[in-house]
Amino acid sequence: MQPVDTASRLLDAGAPEIIACTVCDALHEVKEIPEGGRLRCTRCGATLLRSPGKALDRILASSFAMVILVLSALFFPFLQISASGLSSATTLLQTAFAFDSGFTAPLAFVLILLIIVLPVTRAVALAYALLPLRLGLRLLPGTKAAFRLAGHLRPWSMAEVFMVGCVVALVKIGGLARVGLGPAFWELALIVMIVALEASTFCEKTIWRMIDQKSRS
Ligand SMILES: [Zn+2]
Known part of the structure; x- marks a missing residue:
């Protein structure tokens, strides 16, 4: 069949x-x-x-915001910790690479994959598939594969899980040292909200229907 x-x-x-x-x-x-x-x-x-309404606009805006926020979060401080006159700031990448030795080494790889690589890949795949559709242009080759990939990657964007872990750790550390939240922390918090907002309005079947209608026209 x-x-x-x-x-x-x-x-x-x-x-x-x-x-x-x-x-x-x-x-x-x-x-x-x-x-x-x-x-x-x-x-x-x-x-x-x-x-469909403004679905494409919302998805594309979320995708561009996601790429900008994730990439800029790599370079801004994530946390600043000070205790007994000593102060230290760390970025998101340094946080991930804190696990790069011993038996926790795979954790660094998984962390970078789930927080940085997969969300950016999904956003790029969505933009590749949907930007021509939004602009009324001819669909690019591999549009359906790119949109399918974005669907597969959706459950693996786990910034929110990471944020919950960080907040729990911060509550514990808060009693021992002064903790400052850097711009990257707030950028990640914004990403969590964008992902939740996008998920609440995203109708995959509607978008598939639009792609199908465009590819037939
Ligand atoms: Zn039913």
């Missing part, structure tokens, strides 16, 4: 577009989505599709 070929033949023949609810599997015929509204499953009420 080749589901891709079958779906493409049905659409080419002018058959109505059918969508399955990802929660309860009920099938629905896609009708006009009201501007700013959404289509809901008649069986379970889950959202099937949202009106």
Whole structure:
């Protein structure tokens, strides 16, 4: 069975577009989505599709903000600790490389991957796939692969987990030394909010539909 070929033949023949609810599997015929509204499953009420609205603008703005914030967070101080007249500041990279020896060495690699490499890769993949779509240009080669990659990387952007760990550690250290939060800390906090905001408005199915319609036109 080749589901891709079958779906493409049905659409080419002018058959109505059918969508399955990802929660309860009920099938629905896609009708006009009201501007700013959404289509809901008649069986379970889950959202099937949202009106595209400003979705592309929001995703692209989040992606550009993410790249700028993550890359600049590498160079600004993350934490400043002072105790007994001695003071020390550390950047995000220095924090990660604090684990670069002994059995904790893989932790440095994982930390850099989850906090820096994967979020930036996802943002670049989203911009690559969606910027031409937003500008009304021809889709770039590999657009679908780039958007698929962004979907796979989504659960692996873990800045928020790192931030929770840092806050817990800071509460402990706070009793022993004076801790100052550097610009990179606030940039990471901003990234956590951007990721949460983007996740609350991101409808992957709607974007896939837009990519599909553009690639057929
Ligand atoms: Zn449903």
